[in-house]
C-alpha cells in the first residue's frame with residue numbers, strides 16, 4: 001500500500017476550495033502539496049489559509065511538478081478535457097469534477113489517453129458516496145424493493161450561478177441533470193435506451209440564459225434498456241432551498257432518498273410546526289464530497305479502480321447530450337450502446 005498520495009488542486013472556485021480543504025486536513029494518506037488558480041491572488045490566499053507549501057497561478061505548474069502524484073481538476077467544464085489529457089500525459093492520477101468533458105469525442109480522447117498512460121481517473125459524481133444514496137443502493141441490490149421499474153430524480157437549486165458560469169456550463173442537462181442520469185444508472189443497475197427532454201425559462205431574471213440556449217427548468221423522460229422507465233426534473237428555481245431527491249419504485253416496494261432537512265428537528269409554535277431546509281450544495285453533500293475523496297485516495301493507495309470511472313463519466317455525458325439534443329429538436333433520442 002502506498003503511504004501517501006501527494007495532491008494538487010486545480011481550480012479554487014465554489015467547489016475547488018472544499019476539495020482542497022478536505023484534502024488538506026481530513027483525509028488519511030493524502031497530502032495537499034500545491035493549489036493552483038489563474039485568478040490573481042486566489043491560490044496564494046488559499047495556500048496561506050490551508051497551510052499548503054506551494055501555490056501557482058499557472059495551471060501548467062501542476063503537470064510538470066515531480067512532487068505531485070494526483071491532480072484534482074475543479075476548473076470550468078470547458079477546460080476538463082485539456083486538463084485531464086495533460087495530467088495523464090505527465091502520469092498524474094486524476095480526480096475530475098463532473099462532467100468528464102463537454103463533448104463525446106473529447107471523452108473518447110480522454111479515455112484513450114488515460115489508458116495509454118495507465119493512470120486512474122475518478123469522476124466527481126458524489127451522490128454515489130452520499131450515505132442516503134449508498135444505503136438506497138445497498139437495499140435495492142439486496143432485493144428489498146424487488147425488480148426496479150421506475151426511477152424518479154429531482155434536482156432543484158435556486159442558487160443561480162453567475163452568467164459567466166452558465167455561459168460555459170454546457171446547459172442544464174449537462175451541468176445539473178447529469179447527476180440524476182448517473183445516479184439513475186447506478187441505482188437501477190441499467191443503461192438508458194432512450195430519452196426525451198423539454199425545457200423552459202420560467203423566471204424573468206433568468207431570461208439571460210436564452211443567449212446560451214439554456215433554460216432554468218428541464219424535464220426528461222427516460223426509457224431503460226430493461227424496459228424500466230423514469231423521469232428527471234431539473235430546475236434552477238427553488239425559492240425555499242436546495243432540494244435533491246430520488247426514488248426508485250420496484251415490484252415489491254419503493255425507496256425514497258432525501259428529506260431536504262439539515263437537522264432532524266421540528267419546531268412547534270402556536271399555530272404551526274416547521275423544520276429547517278438545506279440551502280446549498282456544500283451543505284447537502286458535505287459528507288459526500290469528503291467520502292468521494294477518501295475513496296479516490298484509498299483506491300490510489302491500494303492500486304484499485306475507483307467506483308466511478310471515466311467510462312461512467314462518458315455514459316452520463318452521452319445521456320446528457322442526448323437530452324440536450326432532444327430538447328433542441330423535440331424528438332426522442334435513442335442512445336447507442
Ligand SMILES: NC(=O)c1ccc[n+]([C@@H]2O[C@H](COP(=O)([O-])OP(=O)(O)OC[C@H]3O[C@@H](n4cnc5c(N)ncnc54)[C@H](O)[C@@H]3O)[C@@H](O)[C@H]2O)c1
Pocket residue numbers: 010011012013014015016036037038039042059074075076077079097098099124125126165175281
Ligand atoms: N459535483 C458537484 O456537485 C459540483 C458542484 C459545483 C461545481 N461542479 C463542477 O466543478 C467545476 C468547477 O465549478 P465551480 O462551481 O467550482 O466553478 P467556479 O467558477 O466557482 O470556479 C472555477 C475556478 O477555476 C479557475 N480556473 C479557470 N480556468 C482555470 C484553469 N485553466 N486552470 C485552473 N483554474 C482555472 C477559476 O479562476 C475559478 O476560481 C465545474 O466543472 C462544475 O461542473 C460540481
